[in-house]
Amino acid sequence: MSHTQEVVAKEKSVEENRASSYQSVRPSVDIHEDKEGVTLLADIPGVSREALDIQIDNEILSIDGRVELALQNSAKAGHQATRYQRSFSLSKELDGEQVEATLKDGVLALRIAKRQEFKPRKVEIRTA
Amino acid sequence: MFARLAGFDHSLTNNFMQLESEMDRLFETAGLRSLHHTSKRLAQPQMHVTSTEAQVDIYLPLAGIDPKAVNISLDKDQMTISGQRDLEKSDSAKLMKKERFEGEFHYQINLPDDIDQERVEASYQEGVLHVKIARREAAKPRQITIQ
Secondary structure: OHHHHHHHHHHHHHHHHHHHEEEOOOOOEEEEEEOEEEEEEEOOOOOOHEEEEEEEOOOEEEEEEEEEOOOOOOOHHHHOOOEEEEEEOOOOOOOEEEEEEEOOOOOEEEEEEEEEHHHHOOOOOOOO | OOHHHHHHHHHHHHHHHHHHHHHHHHHHHHHHEEOOOOOOOOOOOEEEEOOOOOOOEEEOOOOOOOHHHHHEEEEEOOEEEEEOOOOOOOOOOOOEEOOOOOOEEEEEEOOOOOOOEEEEEEEEOOOOEEEEEOOOOHOOOOOOOOO
């Protein structure tokens, strides 16, 4: 009897472990650069606004999004969790203070502006 | 057979990593450098299929697509999901890194033979396509009450 209980307890702890562990996925990204800044597009299907965390700390931009699918078969739900994680280092040209993020249909768009001094400037010619 | 499979996977991953490091170097000029150490695994989001006595659920990650352009068809117990993903193009911006999938996709899923062809529902939310297929009543276990 006690042996059975032990086995059950063991299986349960394995289940719990699985439930709390995520499959870490590195999201695919496209990066576009123009005169004013860069746009980073990342595919993170299944991540809601609430489950998405974007941080810029010490010139490191990190994206961390969790997917918790509301699976019909709830006993399996823990196995289906995905976590999108990826970090980028920002070069000195980019302004970490000027970042805009939008999320639509599982695509995250991050717009990061270039610092003023790195933007092309038009020199006005004064009339004499 | 497994060894062969594993070997194949390995070389594929290596090629991928090589490509990746080239891209990263390229990208340093754009001012954003990808950091590798956070997540080394190159896993891709996967399709999940779950089934209960009542229904089969398919969850397919498809970010940024037009759901109207997705074609879902059912032939007996075989479901086909296909479509095309087009990415926005910009003339003024330079593409510094390109990893996101573009083009046609095609998935084939074998379903149990007791599915109900008439009761299929599909929805698209947060970039995940969810297809729900009901199973026939007869296939559900029935409770027989003793009178």
